[in-house]
Amino acid sequence: MKRVLTPARFAAHSLRLRFLLAILLWVALGIGGIWYSATRVFTRHIEAQYHDELYGHVRELAGLVNISKDSHLSLSRPLSDPRYLEPMSGYYWQVSVHRGDRIHSASMVRGEIDEDIAHSPEIFHSIDNGPTGKTIAYGFTGFTPDGRVVHYVIAVDKRYLDQAIASFTRELTLWLTALATALLITGYAVVLFGLRPLNRLATAIGQLREGTSARLEGAYPSEIAPLVEDLNAYIAGNEAVIERARVEAGNLAHGLRTPLAVITDEAERLARQPESARAARALLDQAHEMVQQIDFRLARTRSAAGARASLRVSHLPEAVLPILSAMRKLHPDCAFELSAPVPVRMAIDPVDLSELVSNLLDNAGKWARRRVVLTIAEGPRIRVEDDGPGMSEEQIARACEIGSRFDADMPGSGLGLAIARDIAEAYGLRLRLSSPPGGGLIADLV
Ligand SMILES: Nc1ncnc2c1ncn2[C@@H]1O[C@H](COP(=O)(O)OP(=O)(O)OP(=O)(O)O)[C@@H](O)[C@H]1O
Ligand SMILES: [Mg+2]
The missing domain is CATH 3.30.565.10 (Histidine kinase-like ATPase, C-terminal domain)
Known part of the structure; x- marks a missing residue:
């Protein structure tokens, strides 16, 4: 059956990878969280600043507008912000008497702002039909001496707000990416450092296999020291058992040799007598095979091959x-x-x-x-x-x-x-x- 290598299964194969995946998740969560909350906070902050500014402008505008007795509108001086003078700059104001006179900023060379905005106490975030695209608009109403409604409206292109937010987000993303990279690199270094004792253990086990050392050497952190001690005890116990088994096998082989020599002698004696020759030959063949087996096993018990621990x-x-x-x-x-x-x-x-x-x-x-x-x-x-x-x-x-x-x-x-x-x-x-x-x-x- 083909085994699919899922990330979980992959991580199970390597402790280092498992830690790295955890760090990756951790950094992604942390940095993602910071990114999201920072952009939210910044957006709210800059919006509030825009609104304050617009509110200031519209109040200044109201202060500068003169309304004559016949509801004719004029401005005593231009608004202090020069952007209202620059054509199509994105900063516009408009004052209009209901079904009467209408004046507007020099910047608004074409188009018109919907005067109904002035009736709402809200700040409109997206008026699609502004002179140069979407605008943020705000206004309020007043009255002429003869009781007609006057609309004071300010509109600023929404792109200024969007641009400020986008440039902040871009810069933030850049910084946070750099921070994430630094965190991942240091995280990797920490993992390598943390896993060093395990690498040493792997080397020690390699030496054990090669036979350059008889036990796991070196000092290990308290988390794996008991494991190393247990392994060493197990190796020592194993060696003792194998050694005992080898001695026993040798003793058994030697113990069988003498009785076999006696049996062979007897069989050879019987083989010389015609009536028992056939049976004696069979005995001799079997005894010969037994001697071969014993010699083979004896040669093998001398060997260290059975004792893998050494x-x-x-x-x-x-x-x-x-x-x-x-x-x-x-x-x-x-x-x-x-x-x-x-x-x-x-x-x-x-x-x-x-x-x-x-x-x-x-x-x-x-x-x-x-x-x-x-x-x-x-x-x-x-x-x-x-x-x-x-x-x-x-x-x-x-x-x-x-x-x-x-x-x-x-x-x-x-x-x-x-x-x-x-x-x-x-x-x-x-x-x-x-x-x-x-x-x-x-x-x-x-
Ligand atoms: N180099 C070789 N050339 C030709 N025949 C060989 C060679 N090596 C082994 N043989 C054959 O294989 C058989 C088995 O070899 P093996 O080494 O197991 O036994 P042996 O040499 O006869 O006895 P022992 O090695 O136990 O003294 C030999 O008897 C021989 O017939
Ligand atoms: Mg040989």
Whole structure:
């Protein structure tokens, strides 16, 4: 089934990501909240200021208007704000007598303001048909000496208010984006700092796996110190259990060897008597198989491969040099060559590595005509190659079974490859045998 990687699932995979998502949400909420409330407050504030200004202007206007006896309107002097003089500036006033005279600011070269506005005590925010678009308008009414209604109206283009708000919002957005970025960066730094002990723990576990340390080293914060202590106790307990099991397995194997030797002796004696020869052969075969099993298990209990807790590192080619010199003595007719262009580290106990490689080299030495090459390459990878007769596909398939032997002339117990494969698998490696068409056998450890 295909698993969809939702943000929650993604966050579950990485503690760092989980914190980062939380910080992102936190910063977005905080900065978003500030942005929203600041623009609201500013809008309200600047609107109030506009209204005050308009109110002042309309009162000044009312003070400057002279109404003659025949309801004729005139202005004693222009309004103090010069924007009322500039044509189409966006600042307009208008005074009109109901069905009578009408005067307006010099700025209003065309158009008219709806005089009904003056009847409302409200400030109109959006009068669509102002001289230059939408306006904010305000006004009040008065009376001529003969009792007719006079309308005093002021209208200011709404765009001035909108522009002020937009420019404030733009600047605020810029500053808040910078602040959010700074908060996210510092948040990330805080997360990295906070998670440092966990990184150290990961390194310590890596060292444990590689075998460069036997327990989790270092001081940890109080939140994870108990976990580290528990892990160390668990590792120590595990090692003790494995060690005990290895000793017990060894004891059991040794304990079985003596009775088996007695049984074999007896069976050989019986085999010489014709009447019991058949049964004795069966006993001998079974006893032989038991001895093989015991030898195999004994060899394996000596190994550290079963004890994963005590993994250690082997440095190549140094670790195989003693084996090579031993092999040169054991098989003097054969030339053992080593090709190791770069030093390689392998997470495998040196004793296990020796046992594994010596089994492969011993076979190569036994069956090679003249030459055996041991290659160590980055990977890490070990290859043992000889120029002997090699093996058939079918033999290769069975070669790693306990007791498999295909050459009766050569001494051996058929355990070498079984042990080699067992060790390799205990360390997650694979032993691959192949016979090239030209002869010889290649054993690869990958
Ligand atoms: N390099 C090789 N060339 C040809 N045949 C080989 C080679 N290596 C192994 N074999 C064959 O595979 C069989 C199994 O090898 P293995 O190492 O398990 O046993 P052994 O060498 O016979 O005995 P032991 O290693 O236990 O002393 C050998 O008997 C041999 O027939
Ligand atoms: Mg062998």
